[in-house]
Amino acid sequence: MKNDKERVPKIGVMDSGMGGLSVLKELLDLPYSASFLYYGDLANAPYGEKQTSEVLELTRNVCNIFLEQEVDAILLACNTATSASASKLREELSVPVFGMEPAIKPALLAHPDEKIALLATSVTHREEKLQALKSELGAFERVVHLNCDGLASLVDQGKWEEARLLLQNILKIPQEQGIRSLVLGCTHYVFLKSEIQELYPEAILHDGNQGTIRHLVRSLHLDEKQGQPNYTLFFSSVTNREEAEGFASSLLQKSSGLPPYKR
Numbered sequence: 001m002k003n004d005k006e007r008v009p010k011i012g013v014m015d016s017g018m019g020g021l022s023v024l025k026e027l028l029d030l031p032y033s034a035s036f037l038y039y040g041d042l043a044n045a046p047y048g049e050k051q052t053s054e055v056l057e058l059t060r061n062v063c064n065i066f067l068e069q070e071v072d073a074i075l076l077a078c079n080t081a082t083s084a085s086a087s088k089l090r091e092e093l094s095v096p097v098f099g100m101e102p103a104i105k106p107a108l109l110a111h112p113d114e115k116i117a118l119l120a121t122s123v124t125h126r127e128e129k130l131q132a133l134k135s136e137l138g139a140f141e142r143v144v145h146l147n148c149d150g151l152a153s154l155v156d157q158g159k160w161e162e163a164r165l166l167l168q169n170i171l172k173i174p175q176e177q178g179i180r181s182l183v184l185g186c187t188h189y190v191f192l193k194s195e196i197q198e199l200y201p202e203a204i205l206h207d208g209n210q211g212t213i214r215h216l217v218r219s220l221h222l223d224e225k226q227g228q229p230n231y232t233l234f235f236s237s238v239t240n241r242e243e244a245e246g247f248a249s250s251l252l253q254k255s256s257g258l259p260p261y262k263r
């Protein structure tokens with residue numbers, strides 16, 4: 001980050017659509033002076049059902065927009081974009097790049113003798129990043145993969161009832177197998193915590209938002225700049241930008257129904 005004590009750090013936060021707002025929402029709760037530029041790539045959403053090379057290209061394009069805006073750091077507030085591009089973009093870009101990690105480790109630690117279930121997109125499930133994490137944790141036998149393709153788009157469109165129906169189907173597997181610990185491996189799903197909890201009251205939910213935020217705050221020394229954060233929203237869908245911005249603002253108010261998971 002630029003070496004100016006007075007300067008308010010500018011941080012680009014990106015996602016394929018609305019999901020990264022669940023991370024931005026938690027960042028805005030912190031009493032630190034920072035400017036967040038949020039970019040939702042709605043014109044190209046969802047990312048999770050695309051080829052990895054395409055997700056890399058799209059994420060790179062958004063990062064280049066951030067660089068034109070002279071950001072000090074970039075947060076890929078999207079597990080899919082992180083899986084497909086974080087290591088590459090860290091090599092290429094001149095600013096620090098932060099990403100998301102599914103909260104598998106805390107979930108495994110919290111339930112030592114049980115299996116856990118990971119809800120994520122196709123890209124996140126199949127990419128090397130997740131395989132490496134499972135191998136590091138020796139967790140190949142304990143993670144059950146739940147493919148949730150389609151769910152992020154429903155969140156982007158605010159189709160909560162349809163999301164609920166899709167979830168009902170997805171949750172049958174952990175319910176039938178008695179798996180209580182669910183890892184929300186996509187930032188969109190954090191907006192569905194209440195719905196998941198209602199459909200499966202015994203479930204214990206884990207997400208990676210707080211872990212990423214702690215890492216970002218520590219690395220950028222945000223806590224040395226007490227004050228109020230501010231934010232600007234951008235979306236790549238030009239046709240209904242106002243509608244997208246209005247919906248995004250309502251999502252920033254939407255309660256997940258649960259306190260953020262603390263690691």
Ligand code: DGL
Nearest residue numbers: 016019047048079080187
């Ligand atoms: N929010 C994104 C994630 O965390 C995925 C949504 C998508 O498929 O675009 O994985």
